Amino acid sequence: MTTIRDIATAAGVSIGTVSNYLNDPQLVADETREKIHSKIIELDFHPSAAARSLKTRQTRRIGLVPIISPEDYRSTDPGDNAFLELLAGLNYIAAENSYSILITAAPNYAQELKTYERLIGEGQVDGLVLMGIRSQDERIEFLSQKKIPFVAYGRSDITCDYPYVDVDGASGMEMAIRYLTGLGHKKIAYITPLNGLMCTTQRWEGYIKGMAESGLPINKDYVVEGDFNQRAGQMSAHLLLDLPEPPTAIITANDICAFGAMRAVQTRGLQVGKDVSIIGFDDISLADHWQPSLTTIAQPFRKIGFALMQSLFSVISGEKVLPQIMVEPRLVIRQSTGEYSPV
Template sequence: MSVTIKDVAKKAGVSPSTVSRVIAEHPRISAKTSRKVREVMDELGYHPNMMAKSLVSKTTKTIGVILPRPAEELLLNFFFYEFMRGVMAQLTRAGYDLLMAGGNNEREELETVTRLVRGGRIDGLLLLYSRIADPIIAFLHKEKVPFVLIGRSLDYENVLSVDNDNVQAAYDATKHLIAQGQRRIGFVSGPTHLAMTQDRLAGYTKALAEAGLPFKQGWVVEGEFLLESGYRAMASIMSQPEPPTALVVIDDFVAFGVLKGLAELGFRVPQDVAIVSFNNIALAELTMPPITSVDIGTYQLGYTASQMLLSTILQEQIQPRQLIPHRLVIRESSLRTFFPV
């Protein structure tokens, strides 16, 4: 026979309503009583019915993460795991669960969010990418659902967001290549409808303009956040009559594909083509050569975003936008000292 609230109450010497208040984390229950009841719950192996609890408290203690399409691409990228490690550290500490969902296209994504919100299955949402005219953000605004955006909104002001200064980060990466003597610098981009891609492209072009270096459209290739995307980009960008001798790459995982593509085409890194990338995932220093990468504080992005979302749910005052600092981690893939004399 399963253990009930009445069993817990009898063993703890309190009323069933007191046990219910402990489960609901009622502020008027003393720490001593709460500790005693929870010890009895553990002793008897009692697990509260969270669905029933949510009906009473109007909360689910669950946060949703909406995966941008196609989700299988994101799950291949090590950025996601480091980001989610930060999210889970904060949610676990606060006693919240995580629900991940997505869709194969924009319509399915919106349907998923609508179902989660109107079904009362979540207390708030984390959105992993900022897109132009995103219908999900419009819906969440209309429904007054707490959410935090990773990036910056291109359409709304005062959206709660956690971001890097992606313009400055790409500017710093490009300036590093310029300082190494590079004059023909290309850019392997992500999808251009993302705010992050637009900002990093802006930082890249700003650094070129300041140095009086040419911007050539043929040296900029758009792709996805996939190894295969970086691999394919090399066939296009390095077939130019005068190909670039250095590349700023949108993401480390994409950079792995860039290394593979360059090697198959007979280009050496960094002797023929220098590379700077972003995210500084653990594998970046294990490639041959190790990749110079901008560390964007991926773990901190996830931790801070979930912290902001929980504060919003609890109606605490927070800054609407927080920036996580970045730093350039220099390795062999970009260093002039590895070039032939």
């Protein structure tokens, strides 16, 4: 791979002159600029972020690596407003500190760590925000070992100390179950997020605790592994509604999943909020405009974005105390839930 040194040698100039050309071309004479430019084209040189920031050793960029699979690109689901709200919060604080955000998507979990390795190896970012935290998350161990500044959106089971901002998903589930039992529901089903995610474990703990506090047994047939999309919500809801004694209320993995569950209920000629109550998780903007409007466990994504980026900057600045922030969700009650009414 061609380096800045190769360009300097080929053009007959110093490395500092090439650096000036890359970072502040007006410092370089016209004839020298043309010479360096021709060698860059001839040697097919692509300057790394590290080369462009040779003097400061800073890129002024924060990395974000979402998983976006080919199926996601083809999906007809409503847009992920949750991610956009989170991104808005992240970007606001980044811009205040004269930073930008570099989003580099990975197609699957197998490629995810390689993407982080490349970003760090090429010196493209000064820090990273991690999402979709897993129980034994190799990204946390990798970045901790490399001493790369990062903050995680979520806790894990890893023993090392690291900075995070997380939503108390267990508390949100307990809140939802208390509300449903207060409406008279006893057959409460749960369409979970994917196994392996920490939010799945934490919310499951809240489901168990909420059901126990309400004196209700957990029916294993009422617990279905789903995902964060409409198709998973629709298929899972159909499985639940096909049971000999179907549930009267369903809590879902997120709002998009809830929209799918609502569609399954409606295709059977049943009324959401009357025959079956449904609760989402997130409170994206569409939740208030869906028909019927969706009761959901709200996460303040923009504020979470603020907190994540502020925490990351405190790590970058070298503060010794690692920020660890818990955010409380709240229940937003709308039309998709109602009192249990025996047939």
